[in-house]
Amino acid sequence: MIKNRKVGITDTILRDAHQSLIATRMKTDEMLPIAEKLDEVGFHSLEVWGGATFDSCIRYLNEDPWIRLRMLKEKIKKTPLQMLLRGQNLLGYRHYPDDVVELFVKKSVENGIDIIRIFDALNDIRNMKKSIEVAKKSGAHVQGTVVYTISPVHNNEYFVSLAKDLVELGIDSLCIKDMAGLLTPYNAFDLVTKLKEQISVPIQIHSHYTSGMASMTYLKAIEAGADVIDTAMSPFALGTSQPPTETMVAVLKGTPYDTNLDMELLSEIAEHFKKVRSNYKIDSVVTMVDTAVLNYQIPGGMLSNLTSQLKEQNALHKLPEVLKEVPRVREDLGYPPLVTPTSQIVGTQAVINVITGERYKVVINEVKNYVRGLYGKPPAPINPEIKKKIIGDEEMIECRPADLLEPELEKAYKEAGYYLEKEEDVLTYALFPQIAIKFFQERQAKKYQFDHNLAGENDKFKYYPV
Amino acid sequence: MIKNRKVGITDTILRDAHQSLIATRMKTDEMLPIAEKLDEVGFHSLEVWGGATFDSCIRYLNEDPWIRLRMLKEKIKKTPLQMLLRGQNLLGYRHYPDDVVELFVKKSVENGIDIIRIFDALNDIRNMKKSIEVAKKSGAHVQGTVVYTISPVHNNEYFVSLAKDLVELGIDSLCIKDMAGLLTPYNAFDLVTKLKEQISVPIQIHSHYTSGMASMTYLKAIEAGADVIDTAMSPFALGTSQPPTETMVAVLKGTPYDTNLDMELLSEIAEHFKKVRSNYKIDSVVTMVDTAVLNYQIPGGMLSNLTSQLKEQNALHKLPEVLKEVPRVREDLGYPPLVTPTSQIVGTQAVINVITGERYKVVINEVKNYVRGLYGKPPAPINPEIKKKIIGDEEMIECRPADLLEPELEKAYKEAGYYLEKEEDVLTYALFPQIAIKFFQERQAKKYQFDHNLAGENDKFKYYPV
Ligand SMILES: [Co+2]
Ligand SMILES: [Co+2]
Numbered sequence: 001m002i003k004n005r006k007v008g009i010t011d012t013i014l015r016d017a018h019q020s021l022i023a024t025r026m027k028t029d030e031m032l033p034i035a036e037k038l039d040e041v042g043f044h045s046l047e048v049w050g051g052a053t054f055d056s057c058i059r060y061l062n063e064d065p066w067i068r069l070r071m072l073k074e075k076i077k078k079t080p081l082q083m084l085l086r087g088q089n090l091l092g093y094r095h096y097p098d099d100v101v102e103l104f105v106k107k108s109v110e111n112g113i114d115i116i117r118i119f120d121a122l123n124d125i126r127n128m129k130k131s132i133e134v135a136k137k138s139g140a141h142v143q144g145t146v147v148y149t150i151s152p153v154h155n156n157e158y159f160v161s162l163a164k165d166l167v168e169l170g171i172d173s174l175c176i177k178d179m180a181g182l183l184t185p186y187n188a189f190d191l192v193t194k195l196k197e198q199i200s201v202p203i204q205i206h207s208h209y210t211s212g213m214a215s216m217t218y219l220k221a222i223e224a225g226a227d228v229i230d231t232a233m234s235p236f237a238l239g240t241s242q243p244p245t246e247t248m249v250a251v252l253k254g255t256p257y258d259t260n261l262d263m264e265l266l267s268e269i270a271e272h273f274k275k276v277r278s279n280y281k282i283d284s285v286v287t288m289v290d291t292a293v294l295n296y297q298i299p300g301g302m303l304s305n306l307t308s309q310l311k312e313q314n315a316l317h318k319l320p321e322v323l324k325e326v327p328r329v330r331e332d333l334g335y336p337p338l339v340t341p342t343s344q345i346v347g348t349q350a351v352i353n354v355i356t357g358e359r360y361k362v363v364i365n366e367v368k369n370y371v372r373g374l375y376g377k378p379p380a381p382i383n384p385e386i387k388k389k390i391i392g393d394e395e396m397i398e399c400r401p402a403d404l405l406e407p408e409l410e411k412a413y414k415e416a417g418y419y420l421e422k423e424e425d426v427l428t429y430a431l432f433p434q435i436a437i438k439f440f441q442e443r444q445a446k447k448y449q450f451d452h453n454l455a456g457e458n459d460k461f462k463y464y465p466v
Numbered sequence: 467m468i469k470n471r472k473v474g475i476t477d478t479i480l481r482d483a484h485q486s487l488i489a490t491r492m493k494t495d496e497m498l499p500i501a502e503k504l505d506e507v508g509f510h511s512l513e514v515w516g517g518a519t520f521d522s523c524i525r526y527l528n529e530d531p532w533i534r535l536r537m538l539k540e541k542i543k544k545t546p547l548q549m550l551l552r553g554q555n556l557l558g559y560r561h562y563p564d565d566v567v568e569l570f571v572k573k574s575v576e577n578g579i580d581i582i583r584i585f586d587a588l589n590d591i592r593n594m595k596k597s598i599e600v601a602k603k604s605g606a607h608v609q610g611t612v613v614y615t616i617s618p619v620h621n622n623e624y625f626v627s628l629a630k631d632l633v634e635l636g637i638d639s640l641c642i643k644d645m646a647g648l649l650t651p652y653n654a655f656d657l658v659t660k661l662k663e664q665i666s667v668p669i670q671i672h673s674h675y676t677s678g679m680a681s682m683t684y685l686k687a688i689e690a691g692a693d694v695i696d697t698a699m700s701p702f703a704l705g706t707s708q709p710p711t712e713t714m715v716a717v718l719k720g721t722p723y724d725t726n727l728d729m730e731l732l733s734e735i736a737e738h739f740k741k742v743r744s745n746y747k748i749d750s751v752v753t754m755v756d757t758a759v760l761n762y763q764i765p766g767g768m769l770s771n772l773t774s775q776l777k778e779q780n781a782l783h784k785l786p787e788v789l790k791e792v793p794r795v796r797e798d799l800g801y802p803p804l805v806t807p808t809s810q811i812v813g814t815q816a817v818i819n820v821i822t823g824e825r826y827k828v829v830i831n832e833v834k835n836y837v838r839g840l841y842g843k844p845p846a847p848i849n850p851e852i853k854k855k856i857i858g859d860e861e862m863i864e865c866r867p868a869d870l871l872e873p874e875l876e877k878a879y880k881e882a883g884y885y886l887e888k889e890e891d892v893l894t895y896a897l898f899p900q901i902a903i904k905f906f907q908e909r910q911a912k913k914y915q916f917d918h919n920l921a922g923e924n925d926k927f928k929y930y931p932v
Binding site for chain 1: 732
């Protein structure tokens with residue numbers, strides 16, 4: 001007989017689900033009317049912040065991400081609010097110095113975050129250490145993360161050993177983060193079984209439906225002892241998003257893993273999000289299973305980005321070549337998991353290698369810095385020939401990358417001082433200086449009714465699911 | 467250690483997948499270019515015929531279903547071709563007399579069908595007996611079917627007992643047919659386990675993705691010993707269709723259940739069907755998980771049909787009432803599984819009950835005949851009050867419904883003789899007299915270049931997934 005072991009559900013509808021399906025464009029106005037009902041469900045937590053939401057708020061939605069968080073916290077009083085943090089990258093795309101990390105994490109908690117999921121694209125623990133430390137000190141539940149990927153140097157023993165290192169840093173729970181939907185059900189079973197033998201903190205599984213496996217993966221992970229799964233309310237589920245909440249609740253009902261969530265209430269909530277969904281155009285192809293993931297292990301969002309990069313160069317016919325080049329670049333660079341920002345770095349270099357016709361003839365700055373060790377320690381050594389070609393005889397750094405960074409907060413206060421209305425604004429500026437200024441100017445303009453001659457939106461940064 | 471036990475895959479792309487997602491409109495021309503590649507894969511079988519394809523060919527596509535079958539057989543030489551047959555209903559919506567059943571089944575096999583899956587909407591074995599007998603005599607592999615549903619009188623013991631009765635009729639394998647996607651993973655595990663203890667023929671699972679559970683259900687069914695699963699190539703998978711073939715193949719790869727199918731070859735085939743898919747408009751909502759199934763146990767296709775019936779009456783606002791009325795009508799009628807033709811019968815009566823404002827004030831003919839027993843024996847007794855209201859003191863028949871039917875073939879030969887070009891044509895006429903004549907006339911017109919003053923398409927019969 002299996003002991004009853006209630007499974008927790010983290011619903012991602014307010015963060016990852018819309019980041020994955022509608023490029024993080026859901027508005028606070030579309031969230032607030034249903035927030036109290038979401039709070040009634042009894043979710044383990046609601047993922048509502050972090051990832052690309054911060055950037056999207058100020059870049060596209062003209063919304064203050066801090067205010068969004070406060071407004072959600074006001075309506076969601078019982079359910080823990082969760083965010084995704086890219087370790088030393090915070091919610092940006094480069095490493096920030098410790099003073100920025102410290103204040104950012106502290107303010108996130110102060111404004112309402114209860115659970116912080118912290119990851120690093122290279123699984124380099126040094127890049128997570130600072131934020132874990134501050135998050136703990138701020139009183140948050142700290143969830144350490146193992147970024148899942150497939151390569152000759154990644155296996156379940158590697159992930160277990162990484163998890164143990166994270167536990168030693170004092171994490172409260174562990175997330176297996178499968179951003180590309182590569183974790184198979186039976187491997188998940190094996191991995192969770194091994195983790196349960198070695199660590200005692202709760203285990204949460206985060207996967208994406210891209211390859212169509214995620215629901216099965218959750219089921220087998222649960223059987224092996226996983227405690228919490230990440231799902232999305234059905235109108236924003238499947239495709240590059242998470243498995244549907246209602247489905248997983250229905251599947252576990254009456255089993256030892258029963259979530260005890262109310263299907264009727266979930267249906268009411270789904271009705272709201274069906275309407276929200278109808279405000280956006282979701283191509284039905286997005287919700288198709290993506291065989292490219294299964295064959296090339298390329299995350300869904302990355303594939304669509306490669307496609308659009310090639311289109312811009314009138315070189316879409318080179319996609320098959322690029323799909324073969326991506327794993328080669330990844331191998332050269334020591335098999336980084338493909339997740340923000342490494343997915344963008346590897347993808348862009350692969351496109352350039354194919355288009356120029358000579359590998360690494362042109363090298364983007366990010367790859368140079370990566371090879372210098374500025375993103376952290378790659379899972380495997382970098383191909384020495386490639387390294388030589390890119391940085392010559394220069395030595396890779398050995399220290400924690402952030403140790404090389406000067407504090408930035410004071411400078412940020414000075415530069416943005418004129419616009420700051422609350423302490424959090426300096427963080428918005430520190431993370432995204434240019435966009436923040438534009439955002440602040442619009443805010444002032446609205447307040448004082450004058451015009452800063454606002455520039456048009458021209459930044460095309462693409463988000464990948466994380 | 468689990469013994470290696472290769473799982474077979476029946477791909478439904480040429481039948482159920484497009485029946486479920488694009489109302490059975492895929493053309494032979496869209497199938498033939500990929501047929502030889504499909505044959506290379508090594509599927510357990512390809513479902514290519516039966517269900518609504520026959521009707522759709524002559525009604526909408528102006529194609530001869532017999533010719534389609536022959537053309538597919540010419541290209542698919544190694545892989546067994548499979549069809550779905552509604553027992554005594556054949557591919558129509560009423561019972562046909564035994565002489566029609568005999569010739570139809572015989573001709574299906576002669577024209578290329580290797581495996582015939584036979585079901586009856588009421589699980590009334592008397593309605594399957596004749597076609598099972600003829601199929602066996604014709605040399606086909608006969609797959610008996612347990613139609614899965616949920617009700618106070620349906621449980622796994624009931625399904626196992628039904629399966630044993632089918633085995634006694636000599637079936638070669640058993641199908642659990644979950645047309646609404648209601649079979650949960652853990653109940654599938656239990657059901658297959660019980661079946662494996664009691665019967666020794668191979669067990670095949672057929673489910674639909676409507677509720678999002680089907681892939682998990684397959685996995686647990688396989689663990690319990692299921693031998694073959696029904697999947698659809700990814701471009702026509704999910705939603706009201708089957709789980710994606712590629713996903714299930716990937717999930718089982720390297721496990722004791724490995725299908726040994728080649729992912730590269732599947733990808734090539736998927737590319738073809740992506741193009742085919744782009745010829746049709748598939749609303750992305752169709753591929754959303756349908757919570758109505760989970761809450762009301764109403765199959766996806768039936769829901770969309772109820773919606774359009776109500777729209778025609780300008781009464782869409784009554785949908786919630788109708789959703790509550792459907793299970794009541796079903797209860798009144800002794801809990802028939804909702805599958806063609808009972809889904810249409812129950813659904814239409816429910817709409818009428820709500821719209822007239824008095825239950826069974828108006829009763830459709832099909833319900834009258836159902837209550838008379840002309841569709842077979844309902845799983846539970848019909849509500850006596852309702853029965854009285856509908857047929858008064860008339861007695862229900864006790865015999866096999868088809869025993870009351872006069873032979874029809876001779877008459878069909880006489881009536882359609884002028885148009886018959888091959889023996890199979892008389893069957894086309896016997897099944898769908900009016901549409902067949904129109905179809906024959908167009909065929910003649912094309913051949914002899916004259917015009918029969920063809921009527922426009924006005925029949926709006928809706929298909930449900932089966
Ligand atoms: Co994610
Ligand atoms: Co079906």
